[in-house]
Amino acid sequence: MPLIGIACNPQSGKDIRRLLTAATTIDDMEKLNILERILLSAAAVGEQSVCLMPDRLGYGRLLLQKRNSRGYPGDLSQLEIYDMDRTETQADTIFFASEMERIGADVLIVMGGDGTSRAAAKGTRRVPMISMSTGTNNVYPELMEGTVAGMAAAALAGGMVPAAECASPAKCIEIWKNGTLVDLALIDLVFCRNPFVGSRAIWNYEEIDQVVVTQCSMASIGFSSLVGTALRVTREEDCGASAEFTDGAPNTLAPVGAGTIQGVHIQNVRRLPLGERVTRTMTYQGTLALDGEREIFFQPGDVITCAVTRGGPMRVDAARAIEYARTHGCFQL
């Protein structure tokens, strides 16, 4: 039986940036609706099992209640809630993704922002992953209709589309602290002058020292767009980029956050070939922000190294998967 895993982050789209900017709020009801659309469309395309990551609210439990209610017209028979201990932290997403790899899931759907996809990538880099945006600054996940994600997942899991036709290894930034590999980021790594992890988000852009990205474009928001003000790197190109920021007179406008366009002073912009290591011996106390969230504290004297590689998860192009299935007659009745 084809198997689809779904990790839905209940906390994505709810952080402090709602207070600071006009960022989108994705509430529980909307996430539940998206999940339902994924399940219904996947069931319509083929037969499969679906494992849903458990969470505090119990999206799975609510969907099962719906399924069991009298007169419910849809088919949610494929749904199971994966049996695992919950920590209600990002460790759940990491563990669930690794479990999906272990039990042989054909595809993993991840609902959240850049940070959620990053957590899933730490769990598996083999299972093809469809990343759907329900977060704040979303560069890695796509803003995608749940119906479309369900169709693509079902087509891929059901063997209508070979994974090689629509999935490829994504880029990531591998990060070492004092010689030890400590973490990875999928889109951006920020050297931040704020030494506190605190509420994780960065909104004081004067605190940004350097940004390393796997891809960048000015037609997005967040830290990758800061580098995107100087050059464009697509997700397909075999390189990343780096730029430094100072408190000098702003030399460009940048879409730094939801509804926030701000002048910044950018300098020393350059492309980074895959595998090239960037090493810095830190001279101040600060934090490394990974995919938009302050995560790792560093001290003066700490040596931080990073490199853009193709070591990220298997990223699925959902539109390409559906198009492949269509052109091969998979949806014909």
Add this chain to the structure above:
Amino acid sequence: MAYSKEQLVEMYKIMQKARLFDKKIATESKKGKLVGMFHFGTNQEALEGGLMPCIGPDDYIKPYHRNHGCLSLCDMKLYVAGMLERTTGYNMGIGGDYHQQDIRDLHLLPIDGLIGADWLYDTGVAMALKLQNKPGVVVTINGDGGAQMGGLYESMNFASLFDLPIVYVIVNNGVAMTTPTEKECKCSEISGRAAGFNVKGVSVWGQDPIAIREAMEAAMEGARRGEPALLEIMTYRKCGHYFGDPREYETPERDARMTEKYPDPIVRFEKVLQEMGVCTEEELKGYAKEVKNEIAEAFEWAYQQPRLTGNMTKGADKIFSNTEGGKL
């Protein structure tokens, strides 16, 4: 935003004040020196550590019954005397622990015995500030149980409609009296409800005073512009509903999971301060001792004060009167 050593130490001392005050109450109760029901906020102290420094002289705050860290606003001796029913304490000792208030001097709004009712009163204070064209923001706190009361939703609607300077704070500590949060509402975070009133709502991990302070500063800034906000502090209460509650409703499995997710905020903050080189272990011990001594002195002083007698509590002159200058 980075904070100075002075600011960080202030936050640490407020957290210690919250915990050590609760401990002192427990000790005195065991000696039989205190009567009444006391509610502790064990493991929630980062809330006060992050929130209290954001309260300016023009602002008003309504704590809830587990907020002894809000004592940082008060004269500790007068508070304890009030709690011990001494006539020289706040409110002539009539308020007890739960219901102390000092609207005029401390901008400390009264806590209602009916949990969840004071969302409405405090929204009224915010309305008054706006009508009188006064600066200041009202901060009103309740738990996740209080957040299930209809008053919050009427209040948010009203605050949104009239652009009131108010921040609603929900301390979601995982249990409302004896009911786990997951059995009282069908939301992973209560803050999501704010959007229905066109109010900005966010959830913040409640074990880090820095995270709370950052969110609170942003919420206060918006509220000063007339954008009310809802801040949900996600934490876990490591004590009973009241002092003496055996917590039979809490399973060991859930307790272990919640404890891992919400570790001791004071121990955690101490580690951060030491790792960053802000304070040494000795310095931190010194600050904790300083707070402990302040609490002990306040109790010693209060015990010497004259007791409230039955007759003194009677009479219409004990009603708060604005025309009498806001005095009892």
